[in-house]
Each structure stands twice: as structure tokens, then as C-alpha cells.
Amino acid sequence: MTTLMEVAQRAGVTPATVSNVLRQRGKVGAATRERVLEAVAALDYRPHLTARALAEGSTPTLALMVSSIANPFYPEFALAAERAARRSGRFLIVCNTNEDPVMLRAYLDQIAGTLSEGMLVMNAKVDFEVLRKTQARGTPVVLCLWERPETPPGIPCIAVDFAAAGALAAHHLLELGHRRIGAILAGGLDGVQAPRYEGFCATLKLENVAHPDSEVRFTTDSVQGGYQAAVQLLDEHPDLTAIFATNDLPALGAMHAAADRGLRIPEDISVIGITDIQLARESRPGLSTVAVPTEAAATLAVELLEALIDGKAGGNAPMQIAPVPVLVVRASTGPARRKKRRRQTAERSRGKR
Amino acid sequence: MTTLMEVAQRAGVTPATVSNVLRQRGKVGAATRERVLEAVAALDYRPHLTARALAEGSTPTLALMVSSIANPFYPEFALAAERAARRSGRFLIVCNTNEDPVMLRAYLDQIAGTLSEGMLVMNAKVDFEVLRKTQARGTPVVLCLWERPETPPGIPCIAVDFAAAGALAAHHLLELGHRRIGAILAGGLDGVQAPRYEGFCATLKLENVAHPDSEVRFTTDSVQGGYQAAVQLLDEHPDLTAIFATNDLPALGAMHAAADRGLRIPEDISVIGITDIQLARESRPGLSTVAVPTEAAATLAVELLEALIDGKAGGNAPMQIAPVPVLVVRASTGPARRKKRRRQTAERSRGKR
Structure with a gap:
């Protein structure tokens, strides 16, 4: 340029x-x-x-609080938010809280209202009281990617229907004939990724497919975490034909774990994640995933924050819902193993005739 | 915690x-x-x-200017710098200039001396005049990862011997018997990654290994860029047995390009990068690379900046040299193809006797 x-x-x-x-x-x-x-x-x-x-000589600035700058999703979101902020001539500064609520509070106390006119907060381990205090001091706050559109948090936010993302992943695997599906949940049952797992479980239940507690592993939101979780799942349940992970990083780890034990993807085991980070596109095989509307959500978040700054946002705590997540099928998912073997056997017997 | x-x-x-x-x-x-x-x-x-x-109630802040937050190296560096900054109770804010000198200047003008006591600047496309103006206004600046330790830039900096990194990569490939090595240079011959390529070329020359201009490709510092460059190299020079890329992202792209045309890594082609980003460790096969001392350089940069803020740094434009880069051998490099074939043939003839 x-x-x-x-x-x-x-x-x-x-x-x-x-x-x-x-x-x-x-x-x-x-x-x-x-x-x-x-x-x-x-x-x-x-x-x-x-x-x-x-x-x-005036450069209005928005601040984006991320919980882990090393997680590649956040830089992707930051880039999209920055693009949106620049459309109205604003800068974006990025603050990494390292998942430490004290750091988040300190950033909000120091930056809100001084350097930054408004705060975008990614909601991992967020203390709502702290956000309300920031608002009370006159600096607008927007919670990005609120994960439960059905229960607004009482703070301006952009909601993403993450339960729908989990449901889409489950549906895709069921359609491919998978009935033995292990799950990897990054965080716990009360964490920000829980709704994804709930959507997955609800879909399995609707289709009467069993998913015992022994077939889910809780881990960190990382490639390493997914790797270890998948090793355990594959050790204890060798009959699994697919693994669903609540995020792309652990899904990529699950692929590595499968590859390291000589399993072919997707012939022996299918793997699917959620988010569609760049890595999902660039891995080999490409990772099937449910794409979260990162660009759209970042744009909505910046627009809502700017409306709040300008006093033009409607209501007390407006919530905007981002476009629905979309299934992206790549090479890491395929028909369930058992079916495939049956078909191969059938083909072989046809060949003999 | x-x-x-x-x-x-x-x-x-x-x-x-x-x-x-x-x-x-x-x-x-x-x-x-x-x-x-x-x-x-x-x-x-x-x-x-x-x-x-x-x-x-006082939270001194340092600012880190990165040229591309979407490049995973920068978040890794930011994380290390943040860790170092926190040791002295300082915060780090990250600003993404998107490789736009106007943005860098705007950030420096707006943030230096107001929100931030000092500025860490990653040196891609840096206008030195702008940095000098920031210094002149009383805000210390440290250039991170200066790539030519032999010629200090006249601005406080942390230097990394990137030419040595390129030389190490070349040496490793030569030791494995490679004589036909393609190169991928991210940026141009006048870009920040040029010294890496110079170190590589100098080592080949010392060993009397030819490296004609037709066997280098210039591309963007990305997986995609490396992919396209490798496709061209492999199309035009099918006898290449190894590819050296000046950074890990294009090296990963080269691996994908090789895999997509059915070449085995490292049996058919070896690939090596520079930096050792997390992805290099997590790819399959793992990427051989020359590790840049990211953590140490970030720590040195923060310490130098803090010394400048406290008026304790010696000299006008101190330059500190980070630890030398280190070769990290993973699965993407192996003996050159021709040698291997000879050995296999020999083994086969032994088998016949």
C-alpha cells in the first residue's frame, strides 16, 4: 500500500x-x-x-483485552477488529491478560478512559463486577463472543451461537455414520467452551447415540492439551471412529496423536474442531471444523462499541447476535471405519466373482 | 494461579x-x-x-510495535516481552502496524510518552527518522531483533546474528549430503530476512556448492507464500533434494507443497526453516529449523528499554547481542536423496548374494 x-x-x-x-x-x-x-x-x-x-493530531483508540495472545485465534480476531476500527479512523491496542483476572482489572483500571475510549473484552474468566465498574466510570465495554445467546449477560455483547456449532459438528459426524465419538472439551463444564459441548451432546442424544462420561476429556485449549487428551481416549477406547474437539487447537493435537500411532485420517479416525483458524486450513490433512464468524463478530463488536461511545446504542445492555457458525468440511472427516470396512469387503467379494 | x-x-x-x-x-x-x-x-x-x-494505582506501561500480529512469531515474542516487563511491575501493550509505516508513526506519536514510558519496535520496514523523533521527544526506543550485529543501526537495539542462523541451516544440509538446495527468501534482498540468506549463500560458497539465482524464490513471510515458491522450485528444478526457507512459515508451506505432490519428507526432499515458532514443533513431520533466541532477546530488549527509561543504559545507542541461534534437528531433514538411493541399491545387492 x-x-x-x-x-x-x-x-x-x-x-x-x-x-x-x-x-x-x-x-x-x-x-x-x-x-x-x-x-x-x-x-x-x-x-x-x-x-x-x-x-x-488526534488518534482515538480502542483497546482489546485478550486472555492469551499465544492462542492464534486472538490475533485473527484482533486483526479483524483493527480493520473495523480503522474504518472510523480509530486505532486498536491489544492487551494480553494471560487468563489472569487481576491483569484484566489492572488493564481496565489503567487504560479505560485514559488511552482508550472503549474496551473490547474477550470473555474467558471475566469478572463481570470489574466490567460494570469500568462502565460506571464512563468507559463503554463490549464483551466479544458471548457464548450463550439465550441468556444475555447484562453487559453489551456480541453473541455467537456456539451450541449450534457443537450441534453442527455432531450432525456432520452422525451423517458420516459415526456412532462411537470421543470428545475433547477445552476448559471445564463451566468454561466458555461448555456450550459447544452441550450442543454436541444434545444432538447425539436426539439421535439416540450413546456418549458416556468416560468418552470425554477436559484439557487446555492448546495443541498439546488435545494431543494428550486424544492419546488417553484412543488408549482407553480403541473402538472410537471419530473425535470432536471444542476448538481447533486441541483438534489439531488429536490429529497428531492419531498420526503418531499410525492411524490414518480420516480412514481410521475422523477429527473435527470448531473455529476455523488459519491453521485448520493449513494443516495436512486439512481440518474439518465449524467456522465461527470471526470477521463479522469483530466488526459487530467494534460497531457496537463505537455506537456506545457515541451514545447511539439502543437499550441498556444491547446484545447483537453474530451470523450462525457454518460447517467447513475438509479432509479430516470421512465415513465411519466400520462401514468402510464392510464396503471394502463387499467390493473385494464382488471382485472375486 | x-x-x-x-x-x-x-x-x-x-x-x-x-x-x-x-x-x-x-x-x-x-x-x-x-x-x-x-x-x-x-x-x-x-x-x-x-x-x-x-x-x-500506578501501572507503568511499555508498548510493543509489531508489523503483523497474524504472524505467530510476534505473539510469541510479545508473550516473552510481557513476562519480562511484569518482572518489574510493568504492563505491555501490543500495537499492530500492519507493515504500514504511517501506522507505526501514528502509534509512536500517540502512545510514546503518554501511555507508554518506552517503545519496543520490531524492525520490519522501520523509518529510522521516526524513531529518532520519538527519542528526541524523550521516550526511549529499542529496536528488537536487529539483524546485522556487525553494523549497529545507531538506535538502541538487540541484535541477533541472523547470518549465523542461515549458515547453520546451510551447514546442516551440506552435512546430510545435499548439494542441490533451493532457497525461499521471505521479503527481498534488501529486506530484514536478507542476512539469513546471505549467511546461507556464504556457507554454500565456502564449500564450493553452486547456488544459481534461478534456485531462489522471493515471497511473502507466510505459509501460502512458501507453498507457492516451493511449487515453482520443485516444478523447475525436480533434482533439488532440499529446500531452505528464511523463516518457519514459508518452510511449513514448502513442506505442504512437497506433500501435495506426493514427495516424502525427508526421504525425497528435506526442508529447513529459521526461528523455531511453536508451529515448527507441532507440525507433522516436525520442522527442522534454526532456533532464534526469542525469549532471551525479548528479555534483553525489555531490560535495555527499562535501563534507558531509568537513565542507566550506557552509551548513546547501546546494542546488545542476543545468544547465537541454535540448530534444532527434527524430522523434516535427512540424508540427500541420491546418497540414500545408492545405499538402498547397495543393500539390495547385498541381499541378493
């Missing part, structure tokens, strides 16, 4: 002059003006809003 | 009371004091510096 600086260099003027020409302010001679506009045209420069804010 | 809040809840007091007891300040009754200390002991609570800063 062409920058103001490059235009200035080409035209042989200062960036301030370029800015003056573009905004029709200040005194700029006709010849200089022409040189600048020529450079703008030659370089196809499009002044963006942040350049304008920069020139005006 | 136990938090102040949890201690307070267990003791039935406010967090402020817990803080007062721990810091022996304020008036706290003996019975309350005992309850708090009991809770501290029971929960094994260790007050950290940030909690102390929080209690004192």
Missing part, C-alpha cells in the same frame, strides 16, 4: 504538504499542488482515515 | 484489605489480619508485582 511518505518523496515535498493538498487546507502553490496530485495519481495513493487522524 | 480476589473472597474481606495486610499498610484488625494470612497460606498466594502496582 502506498503511504503518505512515499507520495511526499515522489513529489519532493513534506508529508504535511501532501496532507494539506489532499484536504484542501493550508497554502500550497499551484505547481506544488500539481506535483502532489501527480504523485498521488502515479502511486494510486488513497489517503486512509488513520492518516487523516494522524494529520489532525 | 491464585489471585488477590480469590484470597479476598476466602477471607471474606475486600481485595484492598488483602493488599493492606500483605504490604503492612493501613489499619487492619488482628482477627482480620489472621484470616487473610490463613487464606494466603491455604491458597498458596504469591502477590506479584503487577498486583502491587495495581494496588498503588
